Amino acid sequence: MEIKNHGGAVSEVARNKTETSGNHGQQVSEVAKNKTALAASKQMMNTAIIAAQQEVNLSSSNEPMRLLYKAAIEAINEELAPTMGEHAIETAVEQGVDTSPEATAERIVSFATQFFAIHQEQNSGLSFDEQLNSFMDKIGGAIDQGFDEAKDILSGLKVLEGDIADGVDQTYSLVQEGLQAFRDSFSEPEAPTS
Structure with missing residues (x-):
């Protein structure tokens, strides 16, 4: 679609006297008055261009999000597969x-603390407090990384x-409270004072 400058269109009709049939001045006048139609045509074309550009931008911006979501779900399913089966989510x-x-x-x-017995076996050379502290550091770090x-x-x-x-x-916050409760469950209860 070719869009011409309105003044250029009027000048072209005014110069082109050979192709006119009838009153040349009236034809120039009609083209000059047709400015609103030309402006509306330009506006429609501009609107169509903007709409097409927005559609492309929306499609482009959503596609990476879909890919990220799909990748995240697949990665989570892969990690959970050994304990919860295929397609766990x-x-x-x-x-x-x-x-x-x-x-x-x-x-x-519950899941994290169930491995404490294994950790103790693997670190049998450490005192109980050292085992507990190293275990809490490991699972605490893993949980922080996961979050x-x-x-x-x-x-x-x-x-x-x-x-x-x-x-x-x-x-x-609730996980941190749960981990603290797990740690506290190994503390010796204080003797009541009399």
Whole structure:
């Protein structure tokens, strides 16, 4: 679609006297009055160009998010496969697994602390307190890393805000409380004072 400058269109008709049939001045006048039609045509074309550009931009910007989401789900499923089976996330959703901060924190603490006996066997040369401290350092670091990675993914998806951010923070706090309760469960109770 060729769009001409309105003044250029009027000048072209005014110069081209040979192709006119009838009143030449009237034809020039009609082209001059046709400025609004020309402007509307330009506006329609500009609107179409902008709409097409926005559609391309939206498609382009959403595609990386879809790829990131798909990669995250696949990576999580791969990690969970040995303990929870193939397609663990989809299965959990289908089974209605409780994903509240409390339930999620409980699962994280339960899963992490079940390895303490193995850690003790592998570090039998250490005192009990050293075993407990090294175990808590390891799982604490792993949990922090996991939460950081999850936050990075959620930030990349631009969803780490509002209720989701609050839920992540609440889950992390509950996990820390659970880990502290696990540590405290090995403390000797204080003798009552008389």
